[in-house]
């Protein structure tokens with residue numbers, strides 16, 4: 126899938142099926158639903174990759190329940206825009222046009238991955254798609270968009286840079302330095318906080334008294350808003366004005382509230398929250414909400430949606446098969462693409478270790 130599909134052209138193709146005539150030929154909802162459905166299916170396969178022992182590293186953070194933030198905001202970004210993500214960024218990259226095969230291969234630590242297996246789930250990047258990098262340090266990706274925004278402004282490029290991060294980053298000082306500079310220099314930058322209510326096992330109201338997150342951005346002179354991440358169209362509409370205004374030099378902030386359906390990472394069974402809470406939280410399902418609306422608005426029928434789900438399932442099955450059978454990087458390629466061209470490569474660890482041990 127190319128970026129063209131996810132960029133909001135305003136002219137989308139509603140899905141027919143079940144003999145129902147599409148009602149609104151200009152609705153973006155079918156495309157938004159498709160993006161969210163692909164994210165959900167991809168994440169389910171990532172979980173499978175882990176269970177099969179095929180993922181590189183033990184930490185995998187799924188964005189199930191957060192699909193509307195990724196789909197809604199990426200839909201209003203343009204091809205030339207750039208972004209960074211936090212450690213829970215698979216869905217955002219998919220919504221920006223990443224190929225599932227190359228993403229899955231990266232998560233499996235294989236040569237065919239976006240970073241030849243050296244980035245993995247939490248450090249994936251691709252300059253061609255404007256992905257300036259996922260980052261495992263909470264808040265770590267935020268300052269990079271200020272630099273990208275400054276560069277775009279100085280070079281008079283029509284490009285917005287968006288930082289995606291979790292509610293945990295709202296307690297990090299780097300966010301405030303970044304928001305301050307973006308506001309002071311009128312940079313084309315947007316800060317997006319995906320508020321899934323938890324930072325690992327800590328609920329947001331155990332981490333801060335100030336839970337109206339956008340108010341902090343307002344205090345810095347940003348165009349700050351909050352939106353409910355249940356309704357992807359609402360997210361898209363709110364994001365559109367914020368991103369458009371940022372393009373004109375008014376930086377923005379958007380907090381999207383949602384619920385982290387599962388544990389922090391694959392090993393976490395969420396012992397710190399009750400079953401009742403999880404059942405209630407998972408009712409806030411943006412994929413189901415969009416599906417129900419497609420049907421009630423007669424934008425799609427059950428049959429067409431079933432066919433679409435099947436197609437997406439196949440696409441993601443193919444991605445996991447591809448990743449599992451792909452080649453692992455060779456030991457000799459350990460430092461390739463890690464240092465700038467012309468820089469001397471460091472001594473491989475094993476050689477260094479052997480040398481140190483031989484000295485003692």
Ligand SMILES: Cc1ncc(C[n+]2csc(CCOP(=O)(O)OP(=O)(O)O)c2C)c(N)n1
Nearest residue numbers: 213261262263291292293294321323324325
């Ligand atoms: C600076 C820093 N402190 C602590 C950690 C450990 N850590 C990893 S993820 C995480 C929680 C992040 O929560 P949030 O930002 O809300 O993102 P979410 O996992 O909910 O998507 C923490 C504390 C870290 N990676 N970086």
Ligand SMILES: [Mg+2]
Nearest residue numbers: 291292323324
């Ligand atoms: Mg969180």
